Amino acid sequence: MLWDSSAFNRYAIKASDGQIGSVSDLLFEDTSWIARWLVVDTRHWLFGRKVLLPFSALKKPDPSLRQFPVKLTMQQVKDSPDIDTDRPVSRQHETHIYRHYGWDPYWGGTFFPMGGGMAMPFIEAEATLFGAAGEGLQQAKDDSHLRSVGAVTGFHVRATDGEIGHVEDLLVDDDDWNIRYVKVKVDTKNWRSGSRVLISPRSVRSIDQASRSFYLDVDRRKVENSPAYDPSRTVDGAYDTAFLTYYGTKRTQP
Numbered sequence: 001m002l003w004d005s006s007a008f009n010r011y012a013i014k015a016s017d018g019q020i021g022s023v024s025d026l027l028f029e030d031t032s033w034i035a036r037w038l039v040v041d042t043r044h045w046l047f048g049r050k051v052l053l054p055f056s057a058l059k060k061p062d063p064s065l066r067q068f069p070v071k072l073t074m075q076q077v078k079d080s081p082d083i084d085t086d087r088p089v090s091r092q093h094e095t096h097i098y099r100h101y102g103w104d105p106y107w108g109g110t111f112f113p114m115g116g117g118m119a120m121p122f123i124e125a126e127a128t129l130f131g132a133a134g135e136g137l138q139q140a141k142d143d144s145h146l147r148s149v150g151a152v153t154g155f156h157v158r159a160t161d162g163e164i165g166h167v168e169d170l171l172v173d174d175d176d177w178n179i180r181y182v183k184v185k186v187d188t189k190n191w192r193s194g195s196r197v198l199i200s201p202r203s204v205r206s207i208d209q210a211s212r213s214f215y216l217d218v219d220r221r222k223v224e225n226s227p228a229y230d231p232s233r234t235v236d237g238a239y240d241t242a243f244l245t246y247y248g249t250k251r252t253q254p
Helices: 074-078 091-101 126-132 134-140 220-224 237-247
Strands: 002-004 012-015 018-029 034-041 050-054 067-069 146-148 156-159 162-173 179-186 196-199 204-208 213-216
Touching (some): 018 050, 018 074, 034 146, 050 091, 162 196, 196 220
Parallel strands (some): 012 067, 156 213
Antiparallel strands (some): 002 162, 012 018, 018 146, 034 050, 162 179, 179 196, 204 213
16 A cells, blocks of 8 residues: 555554554665655654664554554554654664664665565574674665654755756555655646656666755656646555656566
8 A cells, every 4th residue: 555654744653562653754776766664753752762673573554543653562562763764864873773673674685585675584693694694784874765754854956957846745555564655746837836746766866865856757848748647545556556657667676
């Protein structure tokens, strides 16, 4: 099922033995376009501390209760490493969290097959984890490519021949936590002003923090003539097929 990422804001996080807090943001990887972490505000429980939870620890979101059940105890979350979520999260920080929960990091494919961006429990000794992959982890630890959904909301969207509008949201699939579409609010004159269009992450050439922009590798006409998007309706398989056919792509697994 596809969700607007912003729909998860304020969803309660329910551990096996009590409530932890609520969702305040999602972090996604801008190379694979997979959501990797929930940012959870623990409110009064841990005096306003924010924690990161990997999607591998979550069960399916429950829209009727507006909550995420989580496969962890309150004590496990309480004992997790402190992370300053207002600063960039490095691979080193991510590694510390995965070590705490006893899972193989999502980039550690040398140890276990990874599917859908989900981390699998590991049984190898810690020395093995940081021996064979040590060099790769060292190179990657400060280059995680993680971005906040909240931070990129409102970024300009620029085609090869001019601006289209602004990022309104990211659509994420709760089967594998892939970011499937970028929802754009069009604000150019004489072209669907105020309407919404969907952009494939594969059309995003780069994200520039300084200019607060998504740069596309397609022109405005290509986007304008893409399959019409109705925000009041669920994006279904028929739309997926039409969209991917139009752009000459097919869905691939991460």
